[in-house]
Amino acid sequence: MASSAAAGASARVDLDGNPIKPLTICMIGAGGFIGSHLCEKLMNETQHKILALDVYNDKIKHLLEPDNLPWNGRITFHRLNIKHDSRLEGLIKMSDLTINLAAICTPADYNTRPLDTIYSNFIDALPVVKYCSENNKRLIHFSTCEVYGKTIGSFLPKDSPLRQDPAYYVLKEDESPCIFGSIEKQRWSYACAKQLIERLIYAEGAENGLEFTIVRPFNWIGPRMDFIPGVDGPSEGVPRVLACFSNNLLRGEPLKLVDGGQSQRTFVYIKDAIEAVTLMIENPARANGHIFNVGNPNNEVTVRQLAEMMIKVYSKVSGAQPPETPTIDVSSKEFYGEGYDDSDKRIPDMTIINRQLGWNPKTSLWDLLESTLTYQHRTYAEAIKKVIAKPVAS
């Protein structure tokens, strides 16, 4: 494995046929869902070095130990909180490229912990941008498709034929407006903080020459996403939809559809999406100065359809009977609390990423759910049984 990985790595060329020099990458938030997949790919397929920064490392432990792994020495973990750690600037200075993934990014937090959300997504990202700019270091910053907010089409009358016109709903990096709800709808605290840090990075590029790339992920999903409440996360915690529905399926409970599950999303497989990030890392001349949508426009479903598909796939991979009551409707107020609001529809325009990096997603929703739910079942089914069997303390 070591020799084939090294051989593959030495033959690597960029999209213009130039050999790729090994980089040192400061990856902030490397211990999270996206970070863990990116570290895995870079260790397996390239010769880049990673300084992995995070508060946690559970999701990348398999890349750090034991110390005879083929990539031994190319990944080092630095346990730190970027809110208050003087090592941050030094680590950025030691690197050729910084990738910032650190953020609070679960919707259940946006309206219930708006201050933490705004600090995490804007204030805490400021020093990262500043150190990159001052030290002439390249930055890949993770933003979100939530910066688009709601579609223009959502404001049209329900029966307007214009709702069918892509001009009213396809989201384009350089054209679509950012449409958020009122300030009382604290859901938008995250999107607004992400929008402002995007604007700041863009301005650093324009005024001070910062070399940057901004990534707008559209619902990347796959193994290791978030946590299963009561198993590897708090019992009362509310993760993103993939983990919420996985939790319901593992426990044999109905899946909860917020406000009827009418919102639409496009889901992309994490492994396809990581391919796009690798292209950005290794093709700076094509990626710098750009904002990229990264999603799969072919995988659009309503949340209700997602639930129905996950129920079918989970039955197939686990052999379990579907729950007697497969889904139940809950109000957003009951599920998320006051101040929740939602994006109605999210279809990414792929023109820019396709033109600059030639990237296209490959995996269908059914296939990505099959591999992800196989992982969820294998990883959590036994643990859930034990949790369920435990008597509740009176």
Ligand SMILES: NC(=O)c1ccc[n+]([C@@H]2O[C@H](COP(=O)([O-])OP(=O)(O)OC[C@H]3O[C@@H](n4cnc5c(N)ncnc54)[C@H](O)[C@@H]3O)[C@@H](O)[C@H]2O)c1
């Ligand atoms: N997963 C998606 O589909 C998606 C979609 C849109 C945007 N994003 C963005 O991509 C980034 C990564 O998302 P993810 O899904 O991997 O989330 P995640 O929560 O799994 O990972 C974020 C990581 O950052 C770390 N972190 C947070 N604050 C930190 C701090 N102060 N110091 C050090 N480490 C800190 C966390 O411990 C966590 O490991 C985020 O910026 C998120 O907003 C993700």
Ligand SMILES: O=C(O)[C@H]1O[C@H](OP(=O)(O)OP(=O)(O)OC[C@H]2O[C@@H](n3ccc(=O)[nH]c3=O)[C@H](O)[C@@H]2O)[C@H](O)[C@@H](O)[C@@H]1O
């Ligand atoms: O992944 C993304 O691209 C971005 O969008 C997500 O936001 P959202 O898609 O609204 O969050 P999910 O938790 O994945 O919820 C998707 C939809 O499912 C619904 N939902 C969620 C959980 C549940 O149990 N039931 C349910 O119906 C939500 O109301 C929402 O309409 C998060 O904000 C971020 O991680 C990220 O920036």
